[in-house]
Amino acid sequence: MNFAILQFPASNCDQDAVHAARLLGHSADYVWHKETSLGQADAVIVPGGFSYGDYLRTGAIARFSPVMQAVQEFAANGGLVIGICNGFQILCEAGLLPGALVRNRDLQFHCEHIFLKAATSDSPFTCQIPGKVLRIPIAHGEGCYFADESTLEKLKANNQILWQYCNAQGELTDEANPNGSLLNIAGICNERRNVAGLMPHPERACEPVLGSADGRLIFESMIHTLQSRSAAKAA
Amino acid sequence: MKAKIIITPKKAVVDPQGKTVQSALAHMGYAGIGAVHVGKYLEIELTGADKELARQQLDEACHKFLSNPIIEDYKLEID
Numbered sequence: 001m002n003f004a005i006l007q008f009p010a011s012n013c014d015q016d017a018v019h020a021a022r023l024l025g026h027s028a029d030y031v032w033h034k035e036t037s038l039g040q041a042d043a044v045i046v047p048g049g050f051s052y053g054d055y056l057r058t059g060a061i062a063r064f065s066p067v068m069q070a071v072q073e074f075a076a077n078g079g080l081v082i083g084i085c086n087g088f089q090i091l092c093e094a095g096l097l098p099g100a101l102v103r104n105r106d107l108q109f110h111c112e113h114i115f116l117k118a119a120t121s122d123s124p125f126t127c128q129i130p131g132k133v134l135r136i137p138i139a140h141g142e143g144c145y146f147a148d149e150s151t152l153e154k155l156k157a158n159n160q161i162l163w164q165y166c167n168a169q170g171e172l173t174d175e176a177n178p179n180g181s182l183l184n185i186a187g188i189c190n191e192r193r194n195v196a197g198l199m200p201h202p203e204r205a206c207e208p209v210l211g212s213a214d215g216r217l218i219f220e221s222m223i224h225t226l227q228s229r230s231a232a233k234a235a
Numbered sequence: 236m237k238a239k240i241i242i243t244p245k246k247a248v249v250d251p252q253g254k255t256v257q258s259a260l261a262h263m264g265y266a267g268i269g270a271v272h273v274g275k276y277l278e279i280e281l282t283g284a285d286k287e288l289a290r291q292q293l294d295e296a297c298h299k300f301l302s303n304p305i306i307e308d309y310k311l312e313i314d
Contacts, residue, residue, distance in 0.1 A: 103252065105251050
């Protein structure tokens with residue numbers, strides 16, 4: 001499978017995303033934000049960082065980069081897109097995901113390992129995650145997920161909440177919530193379930209030497225979905 | 236012509252900056268301070284002369300880009 005990893009001015013987690021894809025045995029290419037084509041990509045990763053210095057609002061300017069038009073079309077055709085951290089912020093600003101990310105409630109930048117649970121295995125991003133708690137690092141100052149009441153109700157009704165902050169026992173407590181996100185939401189998907197975003201960094205949790213390899217399960221879910229799709233097409 | 240835009244967080248969004256500033260003011264001894272909300276102020280110099288057209292365009296820009304309607308409200312004035 002081929003992963004396209006976008007690069008905006010001041011993206012800084014693009015190299016880790018490329019490394020993760022290649023570590024898992026797949027090909028990965030950088031796509032500069034001025035490009036208008038995603039090449040032969042099977043999936044797109046919108047990486048973390050501080051695109052455009054987080055000027056105006058995080059992700060507010062990156063969403064207008066030329067490459068985002070190609071991402072919109074790719075997503076409209078059912079392609080898999082995952083936004084990590086700043087990537088999640090960019091996808092929300094672009095309207096590809098509902099809601100928005102605001103400043104952490106304690107105003108502090110949180111750089112630590114947290115626990116996540118997959119709220120559902122019914123998605124291309126969580127289908128290979130067994131019922132276990134994942135240990136994944138976060139590094140963000142504006143990761144507090146916000147959406148109005150009716151949007152939150154829709155997310156719940158449509159099973160669009162993919163990951164939530166929890167403690168080591170898998171309980172959704174306030175103490176386990178590093179940033180004040182509503183419903184302890186760490187990541188969601190769109191209604192069609194082909195676009196997802198999450199604040200934690202799975203690409204930094206693909207090798208035991210980094211403290212956890214739980215992040216692999218998210219990429220493996222995407223790869224499994226893509227491989228099933230090709231098999232179905234070939235049949 | 237100059238456009239002045241004030242962008243504030245929506246009431247439903249938790250504003251920890253506002254709360255922090257409120258508590259700092261209280262610590263400094265200022266009495267009678269109620270809620271504080273921290274927002275953004277933009278000044279945009281306009282080269283055209285058509286005030287109504289400028290207002291329409293900036294309203295659109297505010298809605299699409301300068302503010303995020305999910306979490307912010309804006310007020311636009313053109314002088």
